[in-house]
Amino acid sequence: MAQVSGSVGPNTPLEYQSSIGRLNIFGFWIFLGAEVALFATIFATYFTIYSYNVLGGHGHHHVGGGPLPSELFEIEGTLIMTLLLLTSSFTCGLAIHEMRKHEVKRMNMWLIITLLLGLAFLVMEIYEFIHYAHEGATIGTNAYWSSFYLLTGTHGLHVTLGIGWMILILLQVWKRGLTPDTAKKVFISSLYWHFLDFIWIFVFTGVYLVGLVGS
Amino acid sequence: MKKQNEQHKFPWSHIIGFVFSIVLTFLAVGVALYTDLSLQTIVIIIFAFAFLQAAVQLFMFMHIKEGDGGWQIAKMASAAFIAIVIAYGSYWVMTNMH
Numbered sequence: 001m002a003q004v005s006g007s008v009g010p011n012t013p014l015e016y017q018s019s020i021g022r023l024n025i026f027g028f029w030i031f032l033g034a035e036v037a038l039f040a041t042i043f044a045t046y047f048t049i050y051s052y053n054v055l056g057g058h059g060h061h062h063v064g065g066g067p068l069p070s071e072l073f074e075i076e077g078t079l080i081m082t083l084l085l086l087t088s089s090f091t092c093g094l095a096i097h098e099m100r101k102h103e104v105k106r107m108n109m110w111l112i113i114t115l116l117l118g119l120a121f122l123v124m125e126i127y128e129f130i131h132y133a134h135e136g137a138t139i140g141t142n143a144y145w146s147s148f149y150l151l152t153g154t155h156g157l158h159v160t161l162g163i164g165w166m167i168l169i170l171l172q173v174w175k176r177g178l179t180p181d182t183a184k185k186v187f188i189s190s191l192y193w194h195f196l197d198f199i200w201i202f203v204f205t206g207v208y209l210v211g212l213v214g215s
Numbered sequence: 216m217k218k219q220n221e222q223h224k225f226p227w228s229h230i231i232g233f234v235f236s237i238v239l240t241f242l243a244v245g246v247a248l249y250t251d252l253s254l255q256t257i258v259i260i261i262f263a264f265a266f267l268q269a270a271v272q273l274f275m276f277m278h279i280k281e282g283d284g285g286w287q288i289a290k291m292a293s294a295a296f297i298a299i300v301i302a303y304g305s306y307w308v309m310t311n312m313h
Binding site for chain 2: 013016022025026029030032033034036037039040041043044045047048051052075079082083086087089090092093094096097191194195197198201202204205206209210212213214
């Protein structure tokens with residue numbers, strides 16, 4: 001079972017120094033496993049509806065009045081969003097690297113850069129949704145666009161939560177300093193942030209790239 | 216428990232992972248939009264790239280091997296299995312099994 005009583009040495013990172021810290025980190029991985037299952041059900045819905053309503057089993061499209069995804073998707077914007085989130089995952093990793101060197105100021109700087117990149121991603125996604133709505137693709141247009149907004153919206157909600165969470169953790173580090181407790185919180189919120197990009201890889205691939213090619 | 220003895224070094228694994236992720240992203244775009252392969256072939260290739268990139272996140276960014284590394288890897292592997300069964304399984308049943 002969980003190694004809560006592992007030996008703690010001078011090289012042990014702060015977030016692993018308390019047994020509660022080790023348990024919390026392990027527990028968060030269990031939570032991430034559940035998040036994978038949640039997103040899998042939404043992807044299942046999306047792919048099934050996509051294959052029926054956009055690809056069409058018999059060679060013709062029947063999206064039910066709305067525009068096709070390939071008519072609205074644009075690779076440039078999607079690629080910029082992908083690179084923003086990927087870079088934010090990288091800078092978040094650098095923040096943890098600095099945290100382990102006890103460079104709190106540098107850690108804060110990388111976390112703030114991570115937040116700004118995440119915010120830029122979110123702003124682009126909101127503008128994308130507004131643009132699609134103007135083109136006649138809203139969550140109520142048809143089954144395809146419902147599943148599209150359900151999937152990208154659930155991911156976008158996770159990004160929003162991640163931004164709020166990380167701001168609160170930054171404030172706590174600012175008030176309390178870097179301790180085994182706050183370091184654990186920074187580390188766990190960084191796992192969550194990496195996970196946002198982990199899911200986005202599959203949204204980018206399965207929704208946008210396939211959507212641009214497959215219809 | 217794996218100790219992070221290399222914690223004061225230059226963050227090579229992050230930089231290699233980042234470069235690798237960017238390359239995989241652009242390769243996926245290239246295969247999807249600038250080749251004449253069939254849709255099925257494109258889907259297989261770009262999803263292989265996606266799984267590789269997801270592994271980069273887990274192993275090079277998320278420190279999955281630290282702490283209870285074995286359990287954490289087992290958890291994410293079983294989650295991947297569940298995800299493939301749910302997502303691909305649903306798609307397969309709904310499109311091939313009527």
